[in-house]
Amino acid sequence: MTEVDFTVEVCGMAGDGTIAVGGLINEAMSLGAFSVLGFDSYPAEIRGFGRCVTNSRIGSSEIVALGEQAHALISLNDEQSRSRVPFLAEDCMVFFDSAPPTKVTEDKSLLSVLPPGAQIFGIPFGNLAVSAAGSARGRNLTALGGFAAVCGISPDLFREVIGKKFGSKGDHIVSVNLKSFDAGYEYSKSVFANRLGNIFSDVESNAASPRVMLSGNQAIGMAAIDAGLKLYFGYPITPATPIMEYLAKYLPKQGGRVVQMEDEISSIAAVLGGFYAGARAMTATSGPGFALMTELITHGVMAEIPAVIIDAQRGGPSTGLPTKTEQSDLHAAVFGGPGDSARIVIAPTNVSECYYFVLKSFQLAEKYQTPVIILTDFFLDNRVENVVAPKASEEQKACSNVFPEESSKDNYQRYHYSSSGISPRAIPGMEGFNFTATGLEHTEKGIPDYSPETHSRMTEKRHQKLFSALVDLKEPEEFLSGDSLDVGVIGWGSTFGSIVEAVQRLRKSGFSVGALKISSIFPLHSEIIRKFMAKSTVVLIPELNYEGQLANLIGHLDSKPVERLNLVTGTPMPTSVIQERIYQLMEVLAQ
Amino acid sequence: MTEVDFTVEVCGMAGDGTIAVGGLINEAMSLGAFSVLGFDSYPAEIRGFGRCVTNSRIGSSEIVALGEQAHALISLNDEQSRSRVPFLAEDCMVFFDSAPPTKVTEDKSLLSVLPPGAQIFGIPFGNLAVSAAGSARGRNLTALGGFAAVCGISPDLFREVIGKKFGSKGDHIVSVNLKSFDAGYEYSKSVFANRLGNIFSDVESNAASPRVMLSGNQAIGMAAIDAGLKLYFGYPITPATPIMEYLAKYLPKQGGRVVQMEDEISSIAAVLGGFYAGARAMTATSGPGFALMTELITHGVMAEIPAVIIDAQRGGPSTGLPTKTEQSDLHAAVFGGPGDSARIVIAPTNVSECYYFVLKSFQLAEKYQTPVIILTDFFLDNRVENVVAPKASEEQKACSNVFPEESSKDNYQRYHYSSSGISPRAIPGMEGFNFTATGLEHTEKGIPDYSPETHSRMTEKRHQKLFSALVDLKEPEEFLSGDSLDVGVIGWGSTFGSIVEAVQRLRKSGFSVGALKISSIFPLHSEIIRKFMAKSTVVLIPELNYEGQLANLIGHLDSKPVERLNLVTGTPMPTSVIQERIYQLMEVLAQ
């Protein structure tokens, strides 16, 4: 297969079928065994006016970050597409409606603002659709056909995914859509006969592909289902709502239940109640809702009750930027609770990790009897990747609760001291192990006790547990690293893909750079991080927040000050910005 | 005046009048122009059984920490007083009832466990009270009289404070109490004639003393009143409730209003509403309630609405240890909010600062248009000190809001960018300045806007404000310091008194040690702290929390790792523990 790294955008108004076309491109290219990463943006307002843009990056090697420059733009609405011009590659292909539904005036024209090198493909999307299928509604598929032909993608790939997508709506709909697609394909083939490329030449449908197209939120939902989730309690909030909606559909089928609660406080209360009574339970929210859970999270810490909490971050503070991405809840996740209330915080960096981390979080919560917070963000929740279909082994699904020994019956100590800090946990229904869990400080038996000795020892026990958990938490992972680095880049969450790609590019140019991925935000594998920092002449931490929240957390691990790269643009971290910054740091080093 | 540093404890069961006697000692010694620091502990349970202990430390120089070893113990209940034996100085005077109301068996006897050097004064408290005043109820005052005589304190001092304390209950009550007191005084004078001391010899009532006896919570209430507080909204919680109760009594007299709300969420919502509409408003809570305020605090940050919030810390996490002291909400106060939601956090270290910091907090909140959090703790809230009567100047009371210029009328930009980050704030009722405050990201006009430029600039503006606030925040203050130090101790909050005293003691022994007090927890005067750390060979941070929360915050400011001293005993930090630890560090240095 030839080396491919191709980004295509589709842009239109809500109602133009923009998102559908983007989705078909993703599915088709995934079927073609490419790696695909897609991210859509659509209007924040309900009322359904406004711009929709899809971005699909397609690669023959693993794609880990969003495409920054589009090699192709399919414009379903020229006025809206003008906003994409700054993001086009120099010799970008632009597909537009040469006979658009409404006349395009100069000030709304796309062509008038395109860069000189752009390759322009005018196709009468609407007219072709009307003559092929009797309605202009299929003009988005006509556009897709035109694009496919010019890029040299086998139409069979698209015909297959169109069939799949519309199959449930009946043969007629499928055939109408296929006709629209074909019309565009044939038009391009003939009209642009001498301009056809073969970027995707030897691509074939690879039905045996183990890959599936998933968003972060879908992966989270699947993981919860596979983990045997019994109860989901939640309250709608962007960008976490799709998790609840996914589970509302699939959880009842396996005997579980989704309850939309009255708020986030009751959601976490019910999760604690559910876990206390022996069921796997989960909630998902975003910053404002997460803030409301603060008190009860500390209760989970104190009473040692498991909980799984997804915090799908968005722009903040307060209601903030509900439809924008940001990584600014790290402080709150790690330090948010009054009292010495450390808990487990983990952060996946891609869709596949969304699945495996959430799967793991149930075992972590059960075994260490404490709330586990999973930090995702708008970008990670909503982007799609064609990941190797995730699958949980029996071992990964297994209950990891430490039950009390039969011999401790009738003399059971719920909060028994142990070197690991973990005490056996009985579940209501077990005879002879009755106890009362409490958020007051308590003895090993669970009796309230405020003596200096008890509080000192129990506080230590609770923190010891977290220390013990390190063995079960994913260690920081080095990427493209070496024995010593000029610049060592440390990252977390959805930003990490851009970091890896930036490092990759610079290493290709011969620079001594490397990256460290931190998956376990708390507790930290301090020694591993410290070593990486020590071997890096300069340490750079790029984050989508203003305060440098990861940098604040790990900055003290090495004596040299950390370089920070903080963006609060509401958009994913561009690879080029990191690359540029590393480059600058290298220049300073060279001086 | 001879040099005095004397600690006296009173111990009894609830109902014995223990707290009353402790209070009279504090008042009398304050009247005698001594410096006094007192701290009572009483049962956590409501039902009123259990041990009461008062601790009063009396000094001719300024007293900054609790007395650790009692030079005198007044036992109103011998069984309870046994628990105090470990805290008695070697040659401690012990006053006990030589004809107690119920017979004391061996296993409940105090005398049987006293250290050999103890000076024992048996006085028939109850019998004397009965014969003097007709009832044994006054036996606590008899005990006090006995104590006064032995220590050589003029009875007039006590007669004066007894008169004041019971004056409102009528002459009869006063005279009964005086009689009981006198009975004890005379008994001691005659029976222990040859054992009388004169520790407090030349003490006289100093009516002109500018000192008043105040608890931290009273000082907070007074400051709020003096600041012209208009609205207090709160929900009862230990140890913050007394602030509400103080204000409930005094605020209506100056036209303000106290509203007990339905929870802490509504309390902070109403405070934001009150400030938004131009009134000074405040709330006070403790960890669990503070946790519930998390979301709305971030709203204050985003919408730029002032708020004054007292977090009276107690043992945590969760409901924790409601009646014990701890400094473990620093993390939550500084980092607790999702989003980049930095706000102002300050921490008084003594009763006088409770007054002046709360007074100042209204101006800070108004000027910088952001929530201000004041961290106190159970010990600071409840301890009493005879402070120089606090008084607010007109300047300290003045409104510090930056109002918009008349010229900006009808084109007013609520969130106008400025180099300080501060924008003029209009108040409803002002004509021509109507605007909408919002927790969504917004333009200078306050219109919701999620563009990268707006969010980046506005985030910067909000943080710029905090940077600007540094000029109005109390700088870190060095105590007993020098150009270079072997050990530099950094502290905050109620712990700082013990730190100063420990440093003082070690300096007297010729050690090169010093202390730095941090009043502004966030933002930090980083340069000053950095310099102090740099000039200290070892930096020690003692705190009443497990995680080393201040150490986590400032640890990165210097390249050497910080030494931590963390206690979670629920009790004030003992001076001797700090002293011991510094001593150990010095020994290591010497090796």
Add this chain to the structure above:
Amino acid sequence: MKTPARVLVEQVRNIRESGRFAARSNALPTWCPGCGYFGIHQGLSDCIAELGLSLHDVVTVSGIGCAGRYAFFSSTYGLHMVHGRTLPTATGIKLANPRLTVFAIGGDGDGLAIGAAHFPHIARRNINVNYLLFDNSIYGLTKGQPSPTSPVGSKTKASPYGTLDSPLNATLMALTYGASFVARLFAGDPKGITKALIEGIKNPGFSIFHIYTSCVTFDKTFKTWTNLKKWVHPLPKGYDPTDMRKAFDEVLSDDFSMGIIYNRGEQL
């Protein structure tokens, strides 16, 4: 020549000059075309104009939701709060400056789910706040989840098999909490809203306006315009709103009678 466009422009100018648009901000509401909230906006704007309230002496506090956006569409002072906290915020505002007329605005999710703890307490404190509860029986802004007033069996993306929970009745709740003024209104009747508001603002305590409205985008089956228009009707002739027991009877027997349900009749 009078083109339709010119006619429109002229009409708008006339309305503006009449002052009826004064309480509307320059920002056009971002609600979906056909949303019931436009009618409420008209009713409230007209009320402010009719009473001649100075816009700078009026504060509109709104929560989060489509209804919560209201503060941006009003030219009074505005405070757009977080989800569910309009009522305690309004309490703070009113007590800070009793000269202000305060409107609190939020949806059925905002007021009856996340904010449900505050509704009883502002009522029992009888704070002089005018609360407009926009009840469309759906979560609009988050794209169509069931709300506390959705009927049993509601199918949404979040409840694909239908809801199980029985709905709450905000008018009945207001009576139960001892609210001193309770009106039940219909977004399709802006004039009725204006009238009730004018009455309610006179109440020196807490007044609630429970407004049935339609979410045309996410509710295609329950509170549609067609259904609402069919269902709503005025209170019985001769209905006496000062009798609290009668008010309970009315509300327990009829979900759709519109008007002033209860007015304790206090005077300033």
Add this chain to the structure above:
Amino acid sequence: MKTPARVLVEQVRNIRESGRFAARSNALPTWCPGCGYFGIHQGLSDCIAELGLSLHDVVTVSGIGCAGRYAFFSSTYGLHMVHGRTLPTATGIKLANPRLTVFAIGGDGDGLAIGAAHFPHIARRNINVNYLLFDNSIYGLTKGQPSPTSPVGSKTKASPYGTLDSPLNATLMALTYGASFVARLFAGDPKGITKALIEGIKNPGFSIFHIYTSCVTFDKTFKTWTNLKKWVHPLPKGYDPTDMRKAFDEVLSDDFSMGIIYNRGEQL
């Protein structure tokens, strides 16, 4: 010889052997002598004994407050939550394992102030939880502040000039929220409590037991034993608890009639 002490010891042994003490934990309640909660404790413990529930199949969730301490005084499984969150926690427990019998216990502050948002929702979801609301019209544990059920004019340290807010009525609220079983009870009548509990536990949905009780330490004027004993009385003869409208009438006209106010009469 039968000394009084021996008689007592024997009595206690008899009770223990009868199983009536089984549901009491070894920890003696830390409530003040004379507190009404002892009577409720007796009523609930006897109910568990009488029904012969296995103690390991029962969970007691309690909030924060003197009432909230209950979980420690019961020998069932217990969960002592934070302030105000017993009901959603109980929801999680019951849905996790429907075989468990779940009691939620909290004070009037816990349930009607900070936790007020949860009461309507567990009722409308009709979750099979038995909620015992200990209503002493005061905040006991925090030493005597007014609660949402304190009468107007209550003087406490937090309200030295008397309260202004009118009280809430939890029984009326339960009816308004559509609770399927509503009882109003008196702590001075443990047998009545046991009886109502036995009935309420049969209800396969949400049951609330609104229990009037006395805080002898902080309330010297309102819900004193003397007053309560004077005021309470049984529901009228022939009262039909399955008629919801009648239940409203009863509750609106009488604050002190005790018994099962409403029972939808559902069967498992």
